[in-house]
Amino acid sequence: MMDVVTLIWLYILGLVRWLLHEAPAQVINFIMSLPTLIPELLKWLWDFIWFNFKPLLQIIVIPGLAFILLFAMIAVWFERKFLARAMLRIGPYYCGKRSGWLQVIADFLKLFFKEFVVPDDAEKALFLAAPVLLPTIPALAITLIPFDSNWVLFDAGGLSLPVFLAIAGLSPVIPIFAGWAANNKYTIIGSFRTAYLYVSGEIPLVICAAASALLAGSLDLVDIVEAQRPIWFAIPQFIGFLIFFIGLILEAERTPFDVPTAETELVIGWRTEFSGILFGFTMMAEYVSFLGWTLLFIVLYLGGYLGPSLFGVPLYDHIFWMLLKLAVIVVIIVLIRTVYPRLRLDQTLRLGWNYLMPLSILNLLMTLILKWGLMV
Amino acid sequence: MSEPEIKPEVMRISWGPQHPMSGQTRILIDVDGEVVRRIIADIGFTHRGIEKILENRTFIQGIVPIERMVMADTANIALGYVQAVEEALGIEVPERAKWIRSLICEMGRINSHLYAFGLQVECTGYFPAVFLWTTVDREVLLDLFEKLTGARWSYSFFIPGGVRADLPEGFRDEVRRAVRYLRRRFQDYWDAMVENPLFEMRNRGVGVLSREDAIRLGATGPVLRGSGVDMDVRKDEPYAAYGDLDFKVITEKEGDCLARLKVRFHEIEQSLNIMEQIADEIPGGPVRTKVPLFPRSKPGVEALSRVETARGELGVHIFTDGGLKPYRVKINSPTLRNMYVFERLAELGRVLVADLPVILYSIDPWYLDCDR
Numbered sequence: 001m002m003d004v005v006t007l008i009w010l011y012i013l014g015l016v017r018w019l020l021h022e023a024p025a026q027v028i029n030f031i032m033s034l035p036t037l038i039p040e041l042l043k044w045l046w047d048f049i050w051f052n053f054k055p056l057l058q059i060i061v062i063p064g065l066a067f068i069l070l071f072a073m074i075a076v077w078f079e080r081k082f083l084a085r086a087m088l089r090i091g092p093y094y095c096g097k098r099s100g101w102l103q104v105i106a107d108f109l110k111l112f113f114k115e116f117v118v119p120d121d122a123e124k125a126l127f128l129a130a131p132v133l134l135p136t137i138p139a140l141a142i143t144l145i146p147f148d149s150n151w152v153l154f155d156a157g158g159l160s161l162p163v164f165l166a167i168a169g170l171s172p173v174i175p176i177f178a179g180w181a182a183n184n185k186y187t188i189i190g191s192f193r194t195a196y197l198y199v200s201g202e203i204p205l206v207i208c209a210a211a212s213a214l215l216a217g218s219l220d221l222v223d224i225v226e227a228q229r230p231i232w233f234a235i236p237q238f239i240g241f242l243i244f245f246i247g248l249i250l251e252a253e254r255t256p257f258d259v260p261t262a263e264t265e266l267v268i269g270w271r272t273e274f275s276g277i278l279f280g281f282t283m284m285a286e287y288v289s290f291l292g293w294t295l296l297f298i299v300l301y302l303g304g305y306l307g308p309s310l311f312g313v314p315l316y317d318h319i320f321w322m323l324l325k326l327a328v329i330v331v332i333i334v335l336i337r338t339v340y341p342r343l344r345l346d347q348t349l350r351l352g353w354n355y356l357m358p359l360s361i362l363n364l365l366m367t368l369i370l371k372w373g374l375m376v
Numbered sequence: 377m378s379e380p381e382i383k384p385e386v387m388r389i390s391w392g393p394q395h396p397m398s399g400q401t402r403i404l405i406d407v408d409g410e411v412v413r414r415i416i417a418d419i420g421f422t423h424r425g426i427e428k429i430l431e432n433r434t435f436i437q438g439i440v441p442i443e444r445m446v447m448a449d450t451a452n453i454a455l456g457y458v459q460a461v462e463e464a465l466g467i468e469v470p471e472r473a474k475w476i477r478s479l480i481c482e483m484g485r486i487n488s489h490l491y492a493f494g495l496q497v498e499c500t501g502y503f504p505a506v507f508l509w510t511t512v513d514r515e516v517l518l519d520l521f522e523k524l525t526g527a528r529w530s531y532s533f534f535i536p537g538g539v540r541a542d543l544p545e546g547f548r549d550e551v552r553r554a555v556r557y558l559r560r561r562f563q564d565y566w567d568a569m570v571e572n573p574l575f576e577m578r579n580r581g582v583g584v585l586s587r588e589d590a591i592r593l594g595a596t597g598p599v600l601r602g603s604g605v606d607m608d609v610r611k612d613e614p615y616a617a618y619g620d621l622d623f624k625v626i627t628e629k630e631g632d633c634l635a636r637l638k639v640r641f642h643e644i645e646q647s648l649n650i651m652e653q654i655a656d657e658i659p660g661g662p663v664r665t666k667v668p669l670f671p672r673s674k675p676g677v678e679a680l681s682r683v684e685t686a687r688g689e690l691g692v693h694i695f696t697d698g699g700l701k702p703y704r705v706k707i708n709s710p711t712l713r714n715m716y717v718f719e720r721l722a723e724l725g726r727v728l729v730a731d732l733p734v735i736l737y738s739i740d741p742w743y744l745d746c747d748r
Contacts, residue, residue, distance in 0.1 A: 087508040185389050189407070189729065255501065256574055264397045264499050264733045340574050342501025344730045345410060347577060 058153040062319065063142050063295075068135075071326075072287040073104045079334050080104075086338040108280060116276030123181040130178035131278040134285035137174065138292040141167040145295045146222045147319045148305050160221045161213055164296060165206055168251075171289060172198035175260065178282075179270030190269025193345055194253075194260040200352025201250035201257075204360040208240040208247070211360070211367040212300045225304035232303040236370065239363040241301045243356050248297050250348070252290035255337040259345050290333075291326075298325045379416075382406060386413050393421075397499060397733040401743040405722075405732065412727040417715045423747040430705040434670050435461045436535060438702065443530045445709065446745045448491050450530050451477075451484035452685035453745075457705075458534045459615060460692040463679035464702075465536060465671050471617075472661040473538035478617040479551070479654045480524070480533060482647040486558070487517050488686035489640045489647075492740040496637055497569055499733040500578040506569055513561050516554045523547060536671065538664025548655040555648045555655075562644060570634075570641065579634035583735035584725050585717060586631055595717045596710045597688020598639040599739050603631035609684035623650050633731075633738035640740075670700050687711055687740050711746040714739040 049056060060066055077092075081100060084091030092100025118124060143154040144164045156163045172194055179191025213219050215237065216227035224233075234241045250257040261269035271282045298304055305322045307315030315321075343351070382388050386406040392398025402418040426445060430438045442457045443450040455477055462469060494510035518528040523544055525531035533540050569575055585595065590603035600607055608625040610618040626642040628635035675698030683690045688710030697703040718739050721727055727735065 083505070087505045088512050089508065185387055189410070192409075258501070259730075262501060262730065264501055265730045267394075267396060338505055339568070340502075340572070341497075341578055342730075343574065344578065344728060346728070 055153070058151070062147055062151075063145055063153060068139055068142065068288055068291065069284075071291050072284050073108075075287050075290075075330060075334075076283075077101055077104050078330070079337075082334055083338060111280035112277050114276040116274075116278050119182060119184070119273050121183040122273065123183070126177055126181035127273075128278070130174050130181060131274060131281035131285075133174050134171070134178070134282055135288045137167060137171045138285065138289040141171075141292045142288070142295060144221065145292075145299060146225060146304060147322055148317065149222055149226070151305075151319065152222065158218065158220045158223075161209060161219045161224070164221070165209060168289075168292060168296075169202060169206075172202075175270045178274075182270070182273035184273050186266045186272045187270045190260045190266050190272070193266075194270060196345060196349060197250065197253075197257065197259055197352075200349045201247050201356075204243050204352065204356035205247040205251065207357075207360040207364055208237075208244045209296070209300060211240050211364045212237055214364070214367050214371060217371075221299050221304075225299055225306060228303045228306060232301065232306075234301045237301060237363065237367065239359055239366070243360050243363065244297055244301060246351075246356065248293040249333060249336065250352070251293050252333075253286060254290065254333060256340040256343050257348055258342055259348055262342055264342075290330075294326060294329050294333075295322075297329065298322060302329075379404065383413075391732070397736075399741070399743060401741075401746075403736075405729075407729055410728050410730070412722050412729060412732060415719045415722045415727070415732075417719050419712065419715060420747050422743045424744065426748045427705055427707055430457075430702060432701065434700050435465065435673070435702065436669065436671075438705070439532050439535065440530075442705075442707075443532060444744065445707070445748060446488070446685065446687070446742045447529055448742070449484050449488035449686045450532075451480045451534070452683055453690060454532065454534045455481055455616065456681050456683035456685070456690045456692040458536055459681035459683065460679045460694045460705075461536045461702075463681060464677050464694045464696050465667075465673055467537050467667055467671075468665055469538055470662045470665060471659050472542075473663045475617040475654055475658045476539050476543065476663060477534060478621065479651060479658075480521075480531075480539075481616065482650045482654075483517050483520060485686045486644050486647050487514055488740075489644050490514050492686070492737065493565070493637065493640055493644075496633070496734065496737040496740075497575070499737045500575060502569075502575075506565070509561075509565070513558060516557055520547075520550060520554055523550070535664070535667070537667035538662070540664070542663045543658075548658070551651055551655040555652050558648060559645075562641070566641070570637065576634060578734060579637060579738075580630075580632055582633045582731045583721050583727065583738060584630070584632045585721065586724075589720075589724055590631065590717070593717045593720055594713050595688075596713050597684070597686070597740075598636050598643065599714050599717060600688065601625065601627045602636035602639045604629045609682045609689050613682055615681070615683065617654070621650050621653055633734050636738045636740075672700055673698055673702070685710060687742060687745065688714065707748055709745045709748060711740075711742050715741060715746050 058064055077100070080103070081091040092103035094100070094103075095106045096102030118127060141164050144152070144156055144160045144167075146152045146160075152160075175194045176191045179187040179194070212233055213224060215233060216224040218224060218227070227233075253260060260266075261271055266272070271279065274282050302325050303321075305317050305319060307317055307321050309315065379388075383406070386408045389405050389407060391403040391405050393400050393402055400422055402421045404416040404418065405412050406414040406416075424444075426441055429441045433441065438457060438461075439454055443454050445453050461467075490510040490513065494507035497506040521531055522528050524547060525533040525540070585593075585599065585603050587604045590600050590605055595603065604627050606625050606627050609615070610623075611625050623646045626639050626646060628638050673696035675696065677694075677696045679694045679696075681692050683692075689708075690710055691706075691708035693706040693708070694702050695704045718736060718741070721735060
């Protein structure tokens with residue numbers, strides 16, 4: 001068997017020979033062929049963009065990366081500025097003049113370039129993977145949302161609602177892993193709280209979504225929106241509408257249900273050990289998950305992209321309506337944060353199992369009767 | 377502190393000093409899931425030796441270090457010490473000075489209760505809106521302090537024999553104006569927070585301390601009155617001008633966190649009434665008697681003064697040996713007694729991890745007061 005050192009020397013020698021004898025010719029050839037290569041490349045790129053214009057636009061702009069990032073930034077900015085007013089403060093003031101709009105970007109840059117600490121006792125791989133997976137999973141679910149009748153990034157057809165719920169249902173697993181991987185007492189309590197909370201919140205949510213699908217007669221989100229042309233489901237499904245609204249706040253872990261990350265109790269729950277950009281990702285994940293559930297809420301109950309009818313004349317369907325509804329819901333949910341304290345875990349669970357669950361089943365039964373009445 | 381042993385089924389968490397809500401102390405909790413099985417307060421964590429420092433200061437120099445015990449409530453603490461010194465040295469205080477002392481004490485009490493109120497509300501998970509409201513409204517009182525004493529915090533205004541200065545011109549009108557403003561704001565607090573159903577859910581039936589337990593464990597101040605015991609040094613053993621003033625002792629029967637919050641809230645209203653009465657009825661006359669800068673004590677005199685501070689009863693016990701300095705000053709601080717009650721609460725009832733900050737701030741701890 002050959003000596004390892006000899007082997008390495010052979011490799012180095014081979015490399016040197018290649019550099020001296022063959023590399024110059026290859027580089028020169030490449031440079032000579034550039035004038036013909038560049039137009040070809042550009043043409044290929046142009047064709048690619050031309051034929052894939054719409055999917056690319058969807059991936060990059062709506063509902064893609066730009067939209068999610070922009071939503072997170074605007075939501076954070078609005079929340080900080082708005083809550084500051086409620087607290088008799090001014091809020092971010094110096095970055096980006098009086099409105100403080102640059103502060104979000106400045107904070108992101110700060111988090112990005114900050115050293116992050118991985119605890120000695122942590123499960124390193126899981127600990128590092130969790131913050132990346134956290135925003136990704138709800139972002140995947142957002143691809144299923146119809147922003148217009150033919151503006152769906154990932155068209156799962158008649159399965160889009162179950163697929164959405166399945167993907168979104170995966171997201172609470174990550175905080176549990178993250179809390180466990182960080183190996184800290186606060187994170188472990190926080191991750192178990194997450195597990196309890198999601199079980200009590202998600203089941204009523206799924207039952208309500210099922211009732212909505214039943215009323216529309218389809219599991220396709222586009223069909224559900226189209227079925228709301230006569231009347232938005234918020235009215236015939238009023239109980240479901242309220243339950244879904246509460247469940248959405250619960251799923252997004254926002255006040256009054258921010259039990260797993262309760263700052264005054266558990267430092268910041270399962271996020272305690274994350275620092276630097278890892279923490280930034282967990283913060284973003286909160287807003288992405290919030291965005292996903294709010295969009296589903298709008299699709300199921302508020303007529304998605306359908307315009308409101310003005311004096312009996314329905315307005316044009318447009319993405320604009322979707323964004324307007326999103327803005328209204330976000331403002332309402334941020335308002336809630338200023339006026340309500342946090343519920344305890346047992347109170348949240350009681351709300352979920354004792355009230356939301358039976359009411360959502362009642363809602364399902366009522367929908368069945370309504371549907372049966374319509375068919376007869 | 378030697379740490380007690382841990383049972384195998386529980387997890388011990390060092391709750392503080394790195395915890396957002398713990399303040400500058402360390403509390404060990406044994407948790408079994410969400411349930412707190414045992415609370416161990418690390419008393420002495422912030423020990424500063426104020427009692428020892430007082431032995432090395434002359435009687436008047438001692439006012440400054442003893443005020444550092446509770447910064448939010450310096451007037452009441454300093455009054456306890458100053459009254460003890462007056463008793464030990466046999467100094468008489470003019471009537472007007474007593475009324476000014478009562479005025480400042482009540483302002484200090486409001487200041488401290490506002491802080492406690494804001495913190496307890498914040499502990500229930502409000503975004504710190506209310507805490508900042510109380511901080512902003514405190515400014516009204518701090519401005520009054522500044523006009524009267526020259527300092528916003530730790531004013532060292534009380535001296536043996538009276539107070540340092542008379543009320544400035546127009547001060548009584550400003551007191552009335554401040555009282556009107558604060559009354560309006562407290563109505564807002566009541567409507568927005570105390571009557572908020574979710575806030576009530578978080579506080580009602582949490583950290584219940586029965587009347588018997590409160591007496592047995594030696595609770596004091598709003599904690600004791602929240603459990604239905606009618607006890608207030610201002611009424612029972614009137615000092616300063618409290619004998620001539622008309623106010624009620626607030627009690628609540630429930631003994632939970634909400635009851636303690638309500639006691640504080642209504643006590644603020646009573647304090648505002650007292651402030652108004654003093655502004656209307658304060659008698660004239662001198663504000664201090666002549667006392668030498670370094671008064672010499674008689675040997676072997678003991679003096680005890682009891683004062684109702686915002687956190688409860690403060691006792692200052694002075695021994696003299698005939699020198700320029702006290703031989704020994706023993707301070708019985710209210711937070712120490714309430715922290716003992718807080719430790720026992722996990723045995724008396726079911727305490728959850730989520731309730732821990734609410735209960736802790738419902739007893740209104742001031743760790744420097746506790747450890748001195």
